[in-house]
Amino acid sequence: ILNVEQSPQSLHVQEGDSTNFTCSFPSSNFYALHWYRWETAKSPEALFVMTLNGDEKKKGRISATLNTKEGYSYLYIKGSQPEDSATYLCASTRYNTDKLIFGTGTRLQVFP
């Protein structure tokens, strides 16, 4: 079973601050890394799926990087807004398996 870990567990920032979270995963037989945004009382929604070492993806003020050799990914939020408050989940999968294993998430709260 994959062990996907995220840090920090929770984060409180002021509106306008930039922030970042870490996701670490086993690098052997790595296939894909997913990031999801999960608002309270809703279902998780995909932000990025990344597969290649050195990948960088961006969606508005949110971006992510991937290092498959050392087994980590960073998610960055530039100029945080209150509507960015959510739990951010990462998940990883390996070759020859469809098991997508999630970390426990980073809960972000952005205060006005």
Added chain:
Amino acid sequence: NAGVTQTPKFQVLKTGQSMTLQCAQDMNHNSMYWYRQDPGMGLRLIYYSASEGTTDKGEVPNGYNVSRLNKREFSLRLESAAPSQTSVYFCASNFQGSNTGELFFGEGSRLTVL
């Protein structure tokens, strides 16, 4: 386009009762998953199905059975519910092998076992 539909949304059971959670997707996805969400534990994989007719155990399969009835439907059964199975259950699907492979989730089913 409904996406991923789960039923029921809420259910209260007594210890020892059985029930089935239903999940259907209309996106022609080949892979389907059942996760449970508990406070502080994130999403834990119970079972998944890579394609019609195949199922595999995830991280926490004990106490559950699944059926991939056809490409659209993937059900989760609790044969004898226990209080430890009180949780929110999410069904998800994706198209493995695509460039994205992102998961699409249902709205969740909140189960309480007394």
